[in-house]
Amino acid sequence: AQSVTQLGSHVSVSEGALVLLRCNYSSSVPPYLFWYVQYPNQGLQLLLKYTTGATLVKGINGFEAEFKKSETSFHLTKPSAHMSDAAEYFCAVRPEGYQKVTFGTGTKLQVIP
């Protein structure tokens, strides 16, 4: 069985500061890993994904994440926060060969001007 843990249900950063959202996963087989963003009253938009290959993955809107197998982590970062980044972020895992995608409970990002 797979699971996802997102540390911190709420994270606040100042505009222009580093954004770091933490995600740890468990999976019995090689995982596919995803980060999604959800704005109020909207569906989920894919930010980035890791399947195979390079462990540092770049996504949209300046976000990136690094897959660290030894730490079972897939933390999301952005060098400089923008007001438009305020939203809820979900980490998700899908083990290779399985259909079920498991999401974390989400982290709400607040950007302070």
Place this chain on the structure above:
Amino acid sequence: ETGVTQSPTHLIKTRGQQVTLRCSSQSGHNTVSWYQQALGQGPQFIFQYYREEENGRGNFPPRFSGLQFPNYSSELNVNALELDDSALYLCASSTRDRGSYEQYFGPGTRLTVT
């Protein structure tokens, strides 16, 4: 390229009633997954349909059922509604043929059960 659409946007039902939610997948996608997102929670996998057959199911009772049609659109049916079924229901489409497993989400249907 048309994105994933869902209808209706909002719905209010009474406990014990039945509801049908609809999803049109993105052009070229043959797989549809349904998720339930309760307030303050992450999405929970309900089931997935691939080429009109159920292909994977989460921990949801049989009163949650679905269909996929030849054009790959899909329905989620919930019988005997309970108060805890109040949630945002998300549909996601993808194509397994390319092996990327990337899912594209619709805007969701907000179901309120009173």
